[in-house]
Amino acid sequence: MFVLAKDGTPLDPCHPARARRLLKAGRAVVHRHTPFVIRLKDRTAAASTVQGVELGVDPGSRHTGIAVFREDSGHRTGLYGLQLGHRGAAIRDGLTARAGYRRRRRSANLRYRAPRFANRTRPIGWLAPSLQHRVDTTMSWIARLTRWAPVRAVHLEQAAFDVHAMAAGRPLDGVEYQQGTLHGYEVRQYLLEKWDRACAYCGATGTPLDIDHIHAKARGGSDRISNLAMACVPCNQAKNATPVEEFLAGRPTVLDRILAQSKAPLRDAAAMNATRWAIWRALSRFDVPIHGATGGRTKWNRRRTGAPKSHTLDALHVGELHQVTTWPGQVLAAAATGRGTHCRTRTDKYGFPRLQLPRIKRVYGFATGDLVRATAPTGKNAGVHTGRVAVRATGKFNITTRLGTVQGIAHRHVRLLQRGDGYAYHRQEEADAPP
Template sequence: MFVLDRRSHPLDPCHPARARRLLASGRAVVVRHTPFVIRLKDRAAEQSTVQGVAVGVNPGSKHTGIAVFTETGAGRMGRFALQLDHRGSAIRGRLTARAALRRGRRSRNLRYRAPRFANRAKPQGWLAPSLRHRVDTTMSWVVRLTRWAPVRAVHVERVSFDTHALSAGRPLEGVEYQQGTLAGYEVREYLLAKWGRRCAYCGIQNVPLNIDHIRPRSRGGSDRIGNLTLACIPCNQAKGATPVEEFLTGRPRGLARVLARAKAPLRDAAAVNATRRALWRALAATGLRVHPSSGGRTKWNRSRTGAAKSHTLDALHVGHLQAVTGWPGTVLVVKATGRGGYARTRTDRYGLPRLRLPRTKSVHGYATGDLVRASVPSGKNAGVHTGRIAVRTSGSFNVRTRHALVQGIHHRHVRLLQRADGYGYTTHPETRHRSAFPSPPEGGGLHAGDIR
């Protein structure tokens, strides 16, 4: 649990049992419901020894993992895990619909509109709104965590894979690079992203995959990244040292697809890395110590500690680490829902207004999206219901809980827990499934057991 002193300065997080004792004794009050934050009434920051925490960030396209942990001589200890679900696809859909409407207006017989496509210069570092949303929401939560916890440093994945470790003919620095262990993980991350985490020959996914030479080494093939692909175990054993042209003789379309994708660059990497670089620059502007890393190193760290694959565990394993001593068993899932729109009408299928919405969003002191607890004494909705509220001008509200939608609750039975902030909150246990890609043997990167 996050703890603040009496002046609202952050202290080290505490165990939930200790937070309950502080609240029961009257020494603390609740500041925020989700995430749970308390404030001490009888202690200042100078009266406590504050060790400080670090934040790990694992950016992604749909989900971003954030972990708060303490670093000691024994390793990292996870204190808080958060999975941030982005709404970039919804933003892209809205922008696409708006562009279609504007395109339709330009083709109609309306008054003359001067073309404006030639005078819209994009500033340097511009990102599309769906990508900018990912950076802004992640930064928003990192800044929130700095208000609730004494954050000393931030570890963030700046790139999915380290292209320096993939290059040939350049000196590789560091013990891990010289031994080839980390370089092997960079290659795996690249191939998993490029080939869509599926076999290049049969297309199967969610099975263990091996690295395969498109042109076998016995036929003069090299270890260059353009000659490597992913293959399931049956296809890898069936192909062996056979050239890919002979192996796919009866499947000309499959042969053409493999050869074309092998030569094509990873198109999505530019967009993802651009977003991560923008996030890294935004984090550096906060004044915190920012330690960039790569996705290959994160996977290497996770394989050494034996952790499962998840966004929050990846965030805990970002950067340089010796060991991980533990992590939370529950993850807070934060879904970006937005703050509503400005439209005051709802339209039918023909675009005509069919429903008019009230101009005031607050009804009896509540607004749609607020987190409330409704205690209904009797009737068909009798009981205690906790969830998000949808207000009505009649004073009869709807509460959406984790399990169902409860309709027709009078505002007298509702108590506010937390104001709407544009996010929805749920929890789930930390994942336990393993990665679909087999780990290499200890101490090696590209070995004969991994490349066939």
């Protein structure tokens, strides 16, 4: 649990049992419900010895993993895990729908906003709104964690793979295709992403994949990344040194797809790398050291420590380390939901308003998005429900929990836990038990 001093200065996190004892004894008060933060009433930062913690950040397209850990001589102890869910797809769909509405109104020769040609230039470092959202939400949570914990350093995965290391490194030989050094992991990570973790020849998934030369090396093929593909063991052995045109003579469609995909760059690689570097630049405003790493090293670290695959465990294994001693059994999943909209109407499929929404967003002291706990004594919804509330003018609210949406809860049975901050929270089990 996160702990603050009497003046709000962050102290070292403590065990949940100790936090319960402090609250029961009256020595602390609840500062925030989710994530749970307590504030001590009888201790200042000057009277405390603070060791400090470090952050590991694994940015992703749909989810970003953040781990809070303590490191001692390369040995990391995981203290807290956060899986941040982005809403980039919803932003993209919303912008696409808005553009469609405007395009339809222009083509129908209806009244529309006058064209704007003076403000079409984009500043240096501009990102699409769906990408900028990932940067903003990630930086927002890093800023929150620095307010709740004494962060001493940040370890950021800058890229899923190091293209420069793959281009400048020596060719892979022998067993390095299956096991390899860190260089081998960079190449393998790139190819797994590029070929969708499936065999390029038969499309098999969920099976061990080898790195295969599309044009056999024995026939003059190079070690360039554009000549490598992922192949399952049967296809790799069946192809051997056979020319790819001869091996796929009876499947011309598959041959054309492989040749085209081998020359194409990795899908979304530029966008993801731009997002990661934007986070790196934004981190410069924090007065803490920043250490960069790649996804290949993260995967290499996980293989050495025997940790399963998850967003938060990837964040815990970012950068240079020797061993991970333990990690939390549960992590907090925070899904970005937004804070609503300023629009007070709903549109039909043509973009015209079809109904009006109430101008007052707060009903009986609650607003849509607030974190609440409802205790329904009777009826089909009897029980305790904790989640985000959707208010209704009738006083019958809907509550979205981890298990689904419960409808028609009377407002008198609802208790506010935390004002809405644009996220939906729930606890989930970590990928596996600590080693």
